[in-house]
Amino acid sequence: MIKLINTLGLCLLLSGAVAQTTKNPAAVYLKSPEVADGGQVTFRFLAPNAKQVMLIMDDGKQRMMLKDTAGVWAFSAHFEPDIYRYTFAVDGNVLPDPNNPLIKPLFKRALGQSLAHVPGPKTLSWELNDVPHGTLVQHFYKSGIVGDQRDIRVYTPPGYDPKRKEPYPVLYLFHGITDETSAWTTAGRENIIMDNLIAQGKTKPMIIVNTLGYGAPEMLEPGAGAYSKEALKKNEELFVASFLKEVIPMTERLYNTKADKKYRAVAGLSMGGGQSLDVGLNNPDLFSYVGGFSAAVILLDPDYTKAFPKLDASINNKLKLVWIAIGKDDFLIESNRKYKSWLESKNIKFSYTETEGVHTYQVWRRYLTTFSQLLFKD
CATH class of the missing domain: 3.40.50.1820 (Alpha/Beta hydrolase fold, catalytic domain)
Structure with a gap:
């Protein structure tokens, strides 16, 4: 039961809290996630004043993101065709990707989990096809x-x-x-x-x-x-x-x-x-x-x-x-x-x-x- 609580606690963590990102309140658009041909995906988050930004994926593992000189944190890796839930942990605060409109809401929480779609062949059951729709x-x-x-x-x-x-x-x-x-x-x-x-x-x-x-x-x-x-x-x-x-x-x-x-x-x-x-x-x-x-x-x-x-x-x-x-x-x-x-x-x-x-x-x-x-x- 303790293991269940810890794991469900991680799910609640993914629901997010308000993160401190930058002292500059002006909106900045980044392409995130950027999905390239072949399944290479890059996640980006602007937080020049943050000390640490981590990417949290479906498996619950935290992946270290690296910051460039403009204060943009990034993580890039290859992913198989599928749809992935993710959030960012910014100095311990967790929130979805502000530059990604694809999101799964969570119950009784203002923030949800972002979704990264890595397209695959049309034979995958969840890929949109030119068929009649319900x-x-x-x-x-x-x-x-x-x-x-x-x-x-x-x-x-x-x-x-x-x-x-x-x-x-x-x-x-x-x-x-x-x-x-x-x-x-x-x-x-x-x-x-x-x-x-x-x-x-x-x-x-x-x-x-x-x-x-x-x-x-x-x-x-x-x-x-x-x-x-x-x-x-x-x-x-x-x-x-x-x-x-x-x-x-x-x-x-x-x-x-x-x-x-x-x-x-x-x-x-x-x-x-x-x-x-x-x-x-x-x-x-x-x-x-x-x-x-x-x-x-x-x-x-x-x-x-x-x-x-x-x-x-x-x-x-x-x-x-x-x-x-x-x-x-x-x-x-x-x-x-x-x-x-x-x-x-x-x-x-x-x-x-x-x-x-x-x-x-x-x-x-x-x-x-x-x-x-x-x-x-x-």
């Missing part, structure tokens, strides 16, 4: 269960027909801790991935719903004890209640889908991965497909018999797919292996995959690409 819509609502104003974001596939005779299936896709509802589109590129797969005939046209993953959003306020056992328990219980009683009924009221498990799948990453396993395995009469991407099962009750009190082999006849995947160098790997062993002891049928990678959207985009192709097929 639509993204944001809905706001008052949660009577949580007691706040919140939102869901909804992807509808190209050519979505609200009057189509056959209802559309829905994938409820959850984000991770410190993220908010836009994460799966800004960093995850879910809409582009789905547009490409649908155009290629690799996945069925489906609706995707991204909902806010906090049942107790106050737990992320400074000094609130975000990772205490009590806070995590309250967060999970209220999240699940709101999701089942508010989000699903609202989706089925607003969109052409059907209140039938045949049309429902649930998946998520990190905290959302633990939540999707919680929701899906504890409610097999509501869902047919369940996916956990780098699932933070350690945020649930460590006694899995309490977290999944009714789970037994009978679920094998109710769920079409339980799909779990995680990177080999992910800090959650051991807890996922432990959870895998526990599921095996209960004779639960599931797919389990370990891939290369850490706790990052580089693996989660690939997981979504694979998982979505397994859904809603007879």
Whole structure:
């Protein structure tokens, strides 16, 4: 649990604080990141008065940046085609790249994480192609269960027909801790991935719903004890209640889908991965497909018999797919292996995959690409 707190603390660090950059308040434009042919990427940050500037990437490692005579700090290296989260640590203060408009917002924080896109071949599922595109819509609502104003974001596939005779299936896709509802589109590129797969005939046209993953959003306020056992328990219980009683009924009221498990799948990453396993395995009469991407099962009750009190082999006849995947160098790997062993002891049928990678959207985009192709097929 200490390792989890330290790692999640790094995620919060990436959310940033206000950094001191220069005594000259005039705006200065730098090209950052500069992506050259072949994948050479240069990150730049203007801070002539700073003593040290570090680049923090998805892997959490801090890379030393060097300052030139104009006070511009830079770091350059080769990166494989992908999309990378990064921030700058300026004398200990962390903030996104002020010269980069691509950003992933963070929940309850003014600053987010910048995104560096290293283009690759059009065969990569997240690369923009000349194909029909779906639509993204944001809905706001008052949660009577949580007691706040919140939102869901909804992807509808190209050519979505609200009057189509056959209802559309829905994938409820959850984000991770410190993220908010836009994460799966800004960093995850879910809409582009789905547009490409649908155009290629690799996945069925489906609706995707991204909902806010906090049942107790106050737990992320400074000094609130975000990772205490009590806070995590309250967060999970209220999240699940709101999701089942508010989000699903609202989706089925607003969109052409059907209140039938045949049309429902649930998946998520990190905290959302633990939540999707919680929701899906504890409610097999509501869902047919369940996916956990780098699932933070350690945020649930460590006694899995309490977290999944009714789970037994009978679920094998109710769920079409339980799909779990995680990177080999992910800090959650051991807890996922432990959870895998526990599921095996209960004779639960599931797919389990370990891939290369850490706790990052580089693996989660690939997981979504694979998982979505397994859904809603007879």
